[in-house]
Amino acid sequence: xxxxxxxxxxxxxxxxxxxxxxxxxxxxxxxxxxxxxxxxxxxxxxxxxxxxxxxxxxxxxxxxxxxxxxxxxxxxxxxxxxxxxxxxxxxxxxxxxxxxxxxxxxxxxxxxxxxxxxxxxxxxxxxxxxxxxxxxxxxxxxxxxxxxxxxxxxxxxxxxxxxxxxxxxxxxxxxxxxxxxxxxxxxxxxxxxxxxxxxxxxxxxxxxxxxxxxxxxxxxxxxxxxxxxxxxxxxxxxxxxxxxxxxxxxxxxxxxxxxxxxxxxxxxxxxxxxxxxxxxxxxxxxxxxxxxxxxxxxxxxxxxxxxxxxxxxxxxxxxxxxxxxxxxxxxxxxxxxxxxxxxxxxxxxxxxxxxxxxxxxxxxxxxxxxxxxxxxxxxxxxxxxxxxxxxxxxxxxxxxxxxxxxxxxxxxxxxxxxxxxxxxxxxxxxxxxxxxxxxxxxxxxxxxxxxxxxxxxxxxxxxxxxxxxxxxxxxxxx
Amino acid sequence: xxxxxxxxxxxxxxxxxxxxxxxxxxxxxxxxxxxxxxxxxxxxxxxxxxxxxxxxxxxxxxxxxxxxxxxxxxxxxxxxxxxxxxxxxxxxxxxxxxxxxxxxxxxxxxxxxxxxxxxxxxxxxxxxxxxxxxxxxxxxxxxxxxxxxxxxxxxxxxxxxxxxxxxxxxxxxxxxxxxxxxxxxxxxxxxxxxxxxxxxxxxxxxxxxxxxxxxxxxxxxxxxxxxxxxxxxxxxxxxxxxxxxxxxxxxxxxxxxxxxxxxxxxxxxxxxxxxxxxxxxxxxxxxxxxxxxxxxxxxxxxxxxxxxxxxxxxxxxxxxxxxxxxxxxxxxxxxxxxxxxxxxxxxxxxxxxxxxxxxxxxxxxxxxxxxxxxxxxxxxxxxxxxxxxxxxxxxxxxxxxxxxxxxxxxxxxxxxxxxxxxxxxxxxxxxxxxxxxxxxxxxxxxxxxxxxxxxxxxxxxxxxxxxxxxxxxxxxxx
Numbered sequence: 002x003x004x005x006x007x008x009x010x011x012x013x014x015x016x017x018x019x020x021x022x023x024x025x026x027x028x029x030x031x032x033x034x035x036x037x038x039x040x041x042x043x044x045x046x047x048x049x050x051x052x053x054x055x056x057x058x059x060x061x062x063x064x065x066x067x068x069x070x071x072x073x074x075x076x077x078x079x080x081x082x083x084x085x086x087x088x089x090x091x092x093x094x095x096x097x098x099x100x101x102x103x104x105x106x107x108x109x110x111x112x113x114x115x116x117x118x119x120x121x122x123x124x125x126x127x128x129x130x131x132x133x134x135x136x137x138x139x140x141x142x143x144x145x146x147x148x149x150x151x152x153x154x155x156x157x158x159x160x161x162x163x164x165x166x167x168x169x170x171x172x173x174x175x176x177x178x179x180x181x182x183x184x185x186x187x188x189x190x191x192x193x194x195x196x197x198x199x200x201x202x203x204x205x206x207x208x209x210x211x212x213x214x215x216x217x218x219x220x221x222x223x224x225x226x227x228x229x230x231x232x233x234x235x236x237x238x239x240x241x242x243x244x245x246x247x248x249x250x251x252x253x254x255x256x257x258x259x260x261x262x263x264x265x266x267x268x269x270x271x272x273x274x275x276x277x278x279x280x281x282x283x284x285x286x287x288x289x290x291x292x293x294x295x296x297x298x299x300x301x302x303x304x305x306x307x308x309x310x311x312x313x314x315x316x317x318x319x320x321x322x323x324x325x326x327x328x329x330x331x332x333x334x335x336x337x338x339x340x341x342x343x344x345x346x347x348x349x350x351x352x353x354x355x356x357x358x359x360x361x362x363x364x365x366x367x368x369x370x371x372x373x374x375x376x377x378x379x380x381x382x383x384x385x386x387x388x389x390x391x392x393x394x395x396x397x398x399x400x401x402x403x404x405x406x407x408x409x410x411x412x413x414x415x416x417x418x419x420x421x422x423x424x425x426x427x428x429x430x431x432x433x434x435x436x437x438x439x440x441x442x443x444x445x446x447x448x449x450x451x452x453x454x455x456x457x458x459x460x461x462x463x464x465x466x467x468x469x470x471x472x473x474x475x476x477x478x479x
Numbered sequence: 480x481x482x483x484x485x486x487x488x489x490x491x492x493x494x495x496x497x498x499x500x501x502x503x504x505x506x507x508x509x510x511x512x513x514x515x516x517x518x519x520x521x522x523x524x525x526x527x528x529x530x531x532x533x534x535x536x537x538x539x540x541x542x543x544x545x546x547x548x549x550x551x552x553x554x555x556x557x558x559x560x561x562x563x564x565x566x567x568x569x570x571x572x573x574x575x576x577x578x579x580x581x582x583x584x585x586x587x588x589x590x591x592x593x594x595x596x597x598x599x600x601x602x603x604x605x606x607x608x609x610x611x612x613x614x615x616x617x618x619x620x621x622x623x624x625x626x627x628x629x630x631x632x633x634x635x636x637x638x639x640x641x642x643x644x645x646x647x648x649x650x651x652x653x654x655x656x657x658x659x660x661x662x663x664x665x666x667x668x669x670x671x672x673x674x675x676x677x678x679x680x681x682x683x684x685x686x687x688x689x690x691x692x693x694x695x696x697x698x699x700x701x702x703x704x705x706x707x708x709x710x711x712x713x714x715x716x717x718x719x720x721x722x723x724x725x726x727x728x729x730x731x732x733x734x735x736x737x738x739x740x741x742x743x744x745x746x747x748x749x750x751x752x753x754x755x756x757x758x759x760x761x762x763x764x765x766x767x768x769x770x771x772x773x774x775x776x777x778x779x780x781x782x783x784x785x786x787x788x789x790x791x792x793x794x795x796x797x798x799x800x801x802x803x804x805x806x807x808x809x810x811x812x813x814x815x816x817x818x819x820x821x822x823x824x825x826x827x828x829x830x831x832x833x834x835x836x837x838x839x840x841x842x843x844x845x846x847x848x849x850x851x852x853x854x855x856x857x858x859x860x861x862x863x864x865x866x867x868x869x870x871x872x873x874x875x876x877x878x879x880x881x882x883x884x885x886x887x888x889x890x891x892x893x894x895x896x897x898x899x900x901x902x903x904x905x906x907x908x909x910x911x912x913x914x915x916x917x918x919x920x921x922x923x924x925x926x927x928x929x930x931x932x933x934x935x936x937x938x939x940x941x942x943x944x945x946x947x948x949x950x951x952x953x954x955x956x957x
Contacts (some may be wrong), residue, residue, distance in 0.1 A: 122621040134825070135613035143600040146793030182819050189818040193696070215819035218671070220698070277884030317824035339692035340667040341660050341819070345826035346795035347612070 013055055014442050022057050026065040031170070031293060032259075034074050034085055045075065045083045058147055115430040117401040118282070119453035120312050121371045129360050130351070137354035138347070144465075145346050151338045153180025153322075154329075154349040154414055160356040169283060170297035171306055171324055179323045179333065182344050184279055185215035188244060192219040194333040195275060201241035205233045207437035207444075209251045212244050212279065214474035225439055235264050239272035246279045247295050249398055252437045262295055269303040276304045282312040284365050286398040287373045301326050310352065312400060313365055372400065372452045378459045379451035386467040390420075391447065400453075403434070405446035413474055417445045423473065424449060427465035428458065430451045432438045446474075491533055500535050504543040509648070509736075509771060512563055513551055523553065523561045593908040595879040597931035598790050599849045608829070608839050615832035616825070623824050629816045631658025631800075632809075632827040635780070638834040639800050643786070647761060648771035649802055650778040657801045659810065660822050662757055663693035664724060665785045665801045670697040672811035673753060679719035681752075683711045685915040685922075687729045690722050690757065703917055710735035713742050717750035724757045725773050727876055730915045730926055740773055747781045754782045760790040761841050763930075764876040765851045779804050788830065790878060791843055798826055849876065850930045856937045857929035864945040868898075869925065878931075879910070883924040891952055895923045901951065902927060905943035906936065 014025045033039040046054070048062040066083055069075040071399070117299050145154075152158065154208075158178035165171035165178075181187045192202055202216040204223035216223050226236040226243065230254045233245040245265065247257035256263075269276050278295045296306035301324060309321035325333055355361050380402065383393055392405035406417060417433035424431035430450030435443045455461055492503045512518040524532070526540040533540075544561055547553040554564050623632075630636065636656040643649035643656075659665045670680055680694040684703035694701050704714040704721065710733045711723045723743065725735035735743075747754050756773045774784035779802060787799035803811055815821070833839050858880065861871055869882035884895060895911035902909035908928030913921045932940055 100670050119625065122624045125619075125621075125624060127617065127619050131613055131616035134616045135609055138609035138612045138829075139605065141603075141608065143603075146600045146603060146795050147597065148795035182822070185817065186819050218814060218817040317624050317626035317821075319820060319823040330923065336696060337694040339663060339689075341664050342797060343795075344660070345797040345823055347826045347829060348823035351825060419858075 014057065021061075023061045023064050023068075026055070026057075026061060027068050030065065030069060030300075034224050039085050039284075039418055041085055041120055043085045045085070047082065050312075056082075071453050078340060100238045115428065115450070117430040117432045117448045117450035118312065119316070119430055119450055120285075120400055121368055121375065121452050122315055123453070123455055124364075124368060124371050125315055126360065126364060129358075130355060133354040133358050133360060134351040137350040139314035141350070145350065148346045149342075151179075151334050151343050152176075153178065153343055154353060157349050157353040157356070158322075160353060164356070164361075165239075165294075165306070165308070165322075165324065169280065169306075169308075170376075172297050172300040173306075173324045175325060177301070177325050178328075178332065179325050179337075180349060181307075181323055181345055182319045182341075183311065183321050184281065184307045184309055185211050185267070187305075187321060188212060188215045188277055189219055190333055190337050191275075191277060191305055191323070191325075191329075192242060192335040195329050196221060196242060197240075201238055203236045203238055203241055204439075205245060205250065206439045206441045207434070208244075208253055209246070209279070209281075210436060210441075213439075214242070225441075227441060228253055228255070230255055231261040233261075233265065235268040236274075237276075239405045240274055242275040242277055243269070244277045244279060245295075246281065247284045248280050248292060251279075251281070252403060252432075252434055254394065254396060254399070254403055256292060259298075262298055266295070266299050266303070269299075274303070278304050278306045280306060280308045282399050283308070284313050285369060285400060287369065287376065288397050296324055305329070313361070313368070314352075318348065318352070320344060320352055331341055368452075373453045375454060375456060375459065376402070378456060379449075379454065379463070382463040383449075386463045387470075390467075390470050401430070401448050401450045403446060403448055405434070405444060411445060415470075415473065417447055419473070420470070421447055423469040424466050427469060428462040429454065429466055493536065497662055500539045501542050504533070504535075504539060505546050507546060508543065509552055510776075511553075514930075517563050521563045522559075523563070525560065536943075542611075576926055593903045593906065593928070595910045595926045595928035596790065597794070597908055597928055598763075598792075598878055599853065599930050600793055601794055601931070602842075602846060602849050602931055604838065604842060606630070607836075608833060611836050611838060612829040612834040615828040619825075619828065623828065625848045626824045627820075629657075629812050629821050630654075631656065631821055632831060634826060635827050635831040635834070636800075638831060642834070642839075643772075643784070643800075643802065647758065647784075647786075648775035649784055650775050651784075651802045655779070655803050655805060657803050657815075658809075658822055659690065659785075659799050659801055660797045660828060661761060661789065661799045662785045662787055663689050664819075665783075665799060666690060666693045666755055667697055668811055668815050669753075669755060669783055669801070669803075669807075670694070670699055670720060672814040673807050674699060674720060675718075679716055681714045681716055681719055681721045683723060684917045684919045685730055685912070686722070686917075687724070688914060690919075694722070698740070705919060706731055707732070708733055708917065709739040711743065713746040714752075718752055720753040720755055721747070722755045722757060723773075724759065726758050726761045726770060729757075729759070730879055730881060730910075730912055732874060732877070732939075734770060734871065735773075737776075737807040740776055744773070744777050744781070747777075752781070756782050756784045758784060758786050760877050761786070762791050763847060763850055763878060765847065765854065766875050774802055791839070791846070792830075796826065796830070798822060798830055799817070846930075853929050853932060853934060853937065854880070856934060857927075857932065857941070860938050860941040861927075864941045865948075868945075868948050879908070879926045881924060881926055883912070883922060889923060893948075893951065895925055898925055898948070901947040902944050904945060906940040907932065907944055 014022050016022065026173065030039070048059050048066060052062045070323065074086060075083050077083050155175065157180060159175040161178050162173055162175040165173060176384065183189065199222065201222045201224045202219065203224045203226050204213055204216060205228050207228060224236065224238050227234045232247055232250045236243055247262060248323040249256060265276065268274065276295065280294060294306055296304040305326060305464060306324040307321065310318050311321065390407055390410050392407055393402055393404045398403055404411060417435050421431040421433045424447060430453060432448040433447060434446040438471055492500050494500065496503060523632055526537050526544060530537040531541045534864050544553060545775045548555065552564060553561050555561050586647065626632065633653065635658060639656050640651055640653040643651060659668065671894050677700065679702045680697065681696060681702045681704050682691055685706060690842040702716050705712045706728055710725055710728045714721055725740060727734060743754065746752065754773065758772060774782040783804060784802035785799065789799065858871065868885055868888050870885055871880055871882045874880055897914050899909040899911045902925060908931060910926040912924040912926060
């Protein structure tokens with residue numbers, strides 16, 4: 002441990018900065034960890050020592066430490082002190098670790114498509130949901146029936162703000178939370194409210210086709226920025242809005258390191274652009290440290306944070322949220338009140354009751370365990386049965402796996418679209434990776450959902466898929 | 480009764496028309512009534528006689544009669560036969576009968592504004608709603624959690640289609656029903672899905688400002704058509720989409736007679752235009768015959784019908800519906816899946832359970848009685864207390880009354896905006912009529928809600944309003 006810790010983050014605290022000393026200290030320590038200045042396992046000074054060094058009250062230091070412990074950056078070891086949690090950025094950002102992800106848009110036809118981004122819907126606590134919903138509905142009063150705040154139901158927004166502050170280090174208060182029907186609606190509202198008519202929407206390539214659909218619907222020009230092992234590259238365009246998924250790039254799964262986050266934020270500042278941070282399934286990380294949101298680093302000036310309950314509860318709930326920078330709130334309210342108002346108060350009060358009762362956090366904790374187990378089961382069977390056809394990429398998070406097609410398959414002339422259909426017929430949610438590319442050279446592979454397959458069905462589904470591939474290969478070779 | 484009834488509607492039935500003989504007969508009789516060819520109290524031929532005359536089975540006639548009885552066009556008198564119900568178009572279309580109406584858009588600020596289009600929210604059967612919702616939620620299964628039909632939940636759409644066929648003579652099946660969050664969303668989706676970029680949206684002037692907000696948000700050019708005592712005039716523009724409220728023009732309250740409906744439909748056909756029929760509170764008609772929808776006359780070719788549960792249940796439920804012409808379904812699905820998908824399945828299954836249980840129709844029947852009573856109470860007190868200031872227009876329907884300012888008030892330099900604030904302070908939902916005008920010469924008056932005022936509070940609210948006006952007048956005169 003470097004003894005002179007106060008020098009690590011370049012300068013002391015500033016009482017006139019408009020932020021509390023505790024907030025400043027918290028930010029400085031977190032940044033030092035993310036930048037690698039405070040390395041894995043490093044011991045922090047005793048709170049009394051650091052307080053003396055900085056000339057602040059001891060409680061300022063202990064509260065900053067407590068928050069960082071709650072966020073998973075620090076841990077205490079009894080009798081030994083406070084340490085940086087192992088699971089360094091270097092480990093998390095290794096280029097061969099690829100995360101995979103979701104498919105959110107509703108298909109417009111009525112064919113039953115098994116999408117790859119589904120959580121374990123069989124684990125949803127229906128009885129508890131019905132109970133809390135029923136209690137909420139019995140309290141439905143005329144004020145709620147008459148509710149007319151396009152931002153959403155105030156108690157729910159407070160719960161969401163608390164959740165985001167605690168779990169995603171978001172810098173926000175409840176007044177900035179807008180309850181939306183999903184992230185595609187979020188993007189659509191934002192683009193209409195915040196962008197000049199000719200300002201571009203810049204998407205990741207490869208990227209999520211749901212966001213492309215929404216961006217196209219706005220009528221704004223669409224541009225693309227490439228993706229490397231650190232996630233989205235800072236765009237060449239000036240102005241407009243970049244849509245990015247820094248927690249886990251969709252579809253490639255890279256986590257954006259702190260250095261790239263700073264580059265992207267610098268791009269936004271110098272070009273006068275906005276960033277829409279799509280944090281679609283950040284609840285499901287199976288190892289390592291939670292990464293702080295881009296919105297939290299930026300402190301909410303140029304970044305609009307978006308999240309959804311589609312993954313943590315179920316997709317047809319159609320509820321998500323934006324954290325809107327304060328200068329944009331009035332404009333987005335105006336546009337939204339013209340075209341949609343707000344999602345039904347009934348779903349909002351039901352979800353609020355579910356959160357108030359602690360059911361929401363209990364369910365997420367339970368899902369993490371179930372999903373981790375299914376991921377392991379699926380990975381094991383897939384490695385045995387599918388190795389010849391698919392090259393599974395390691396993953397520490399999310400609801401699906403990315404697997405590239407092997408050279409053998411490519412040589413046999415099989416396309417990932419065909420493969421996705423075979424997987425779906427076998428009962429496995431699957432999306433062809435090639436669908437996610439626009440101009441970048443297309444990869445062939447699958448995004449395969451493991452989370453919504455009951456434990457006992459995984460082996461059978463993988464075997465069926467494997468047999469189906471063999472059958473096609475034989476037909477092709479004959 | 481004219482004996483040769485078959486000649487009334489010009490020609491017989493056509494077995495090759497693609498419609499059942501029963502449907503054809505039903506339409507022909509209804510049209511004859513609406514056109515005044517079959518007058519009030521006219522006796523129809525016995526079913527056997529007419530069947531023989533037309534050369535069809537007797538059941539064809541009895542079923543057509545039964546449907547017209549259910550719709551309120553015909554009635555049976557024991558031992559005497561089947562008659563046209565009294566309450567002729569001529570009566571309903573008298574030019575001095577003016578209906579008033581609603582205000583649906585959510586204000587974007589947080590001030591509590593008493594809007595004028597609220598139903599009796601205190602009568603909402605919260606316990607029954609909680610019970611049916613709870614039952615629906617206990618049945619929430621993974622198929623529902625995974626629901627991905629942007630048109631909405633199929634059982635709910637079937638219930639809505641049945642309701643519209645029975646109560647509004649809509650010509651539709653469940654495949655055409657799209658569940659939306661409200662009529663402003665409906666217009667927004669339709670304009671984006673169905674119109675060419677430079678095609679105008681044509682609004683009634685005076686008209687509903689919520690529709691103006693939604694139309695503005697689409698970016699389409701906005702044009703206006705005037706309103707006379709028969710409702711909207713056929714527009715001068717060609718192409719685009721006319722938004723009209725033929726059941727009760729907002730804000731003036733005229734009901735569009737059949738002849739004008741035919742003119743409007745002819746305009747749409749000859750100019751290749753669409754019509755959006757805003758049928759916002761057709762549930763609440765306190766006397767006379769239910770009028771058939773424009774969509775029903777057109778048989779759904781060029782008319783998109785839109786209705787809402789905001790008036791029949793409560794506004795924050797945020798659920799309504801469109802009847803989409805079949806050729807437009809795919810386009811509207813595509814646009815909607817990009818920006819919004821569908822309203823939460825939770826609200827949809829709750830509403831469906833409420834309809835399945837018969838709670839919905841029971842509630843509407845009860846509301847009709849409550850609203851009629853409150854309308855009478857309000858009218859009586861208003862005539863006593865407010866006659867000097869406001870000239871109340873007769874009304875047979877809806878949730879508010881239209882009252883023009885008297886000459887005394889106008890001379891005193893009072894504006895309706897100021898008057899609306901006084902009404903709201905007194906607890907009466909009120910909207911200034913001048914707000915609803917664009918280019919037509921502005922009238923000064925109020926749209927005043929009577930339905931959401933508890934019986935025992937009406938007298939006091941009217942008195943408070945009256946005192947407040949006196950106070951302002953004294954200040955003004957001094």
